[in-house]
Amino acid sequence: MKKLILDLDTGIDDALAIAYALGSTNEVELIGITGTYGNVIVPLGVRNALAVLHLFGRDDVPVYPGVDQPLNYVSATPWSPAAGSVAVHGADGLGGAQLPDSPRSAEAPGSAVDFIIDAARTYGSDLLIVPTGAMTTMATVLHKAPDIADCGVKITMMGGALTVPGNVSPCAEANIAQDPEAADYLFRCGARTTMVGLDVTHRTVLTYAQTARWRALGTPAGDFLADMTDYYISVYLKNQPQIGGCGLHDPLAVAAAIDPTLIDTIGVNLTVDLDGAFRGRTIGDPERLRDADKTTQVAVDVDSQTFLTRFMNRVTALAER
């Protein structure tokens, strides 16, 4: 069975991605969660991941804190999330939904990098890695252990926008904008990546009709999922009403990693704009665009109906218990 590592800034849709992964035990074994930053700082994202695992009775899954600031971050104060991220996910990252702390602790600070390197060397092409926050930990992994790029590991990242506008600037998506240098390194280091960006995640939308099904379960997990996701939907309806609900960004990346037939991709060697108003834009790399070898597959279409049905079936079944 394939092994899975989630690299999350947990975060509302990151929490939904954990639920999807835990509901997919027939297909994949979640061997660990690593904590990046973005929606929240690393310690809070790690706290949230531990709490979500506890809610679903999965205290066996270890959580490893990752790199806690952008590669080029220079400041007297520790990195903290932008006001926009706080508005979208709430100050606690979970939209204020009540979720007790897990009784257990995370692994050692900074241990994510070596955990991922060891797992990639152990499992090779049987390992799926799904980064859904700032790409700093993944870039650090590939810089420290370049052999990982050739070991067959599959990296399916949520981030970027190739054919549609960004969501934190006219051209930048949030996860790429958190650390454009790290994302650029990831795209250009030779590692095999699949980009699941706004091109497809804004086509997989959850509405209040679906969260009502979770609330109707009458379970703590159902209430938590409904409260958290209703907050997310309300922010979307205010900020991007044309979408009609909340985008299932991070769960779609997990689903596509497990079952690539859910998406259609095209091969494009990417780079990230690092300057000025275009900073954070994912765009074709002029130096590698015509190379026969494409290291990045970009998702340009998605079977939304199949994914949404599968998402609701798996997450609802998990929340029933």
Ligand code: BDR
């Ligand atoms: C991405 O940014 C974060 O806010 C979400 O968790 C998701 O990973 C969407 O742009």
Ligand code: CA
């Ligand atoms: Ca995320």
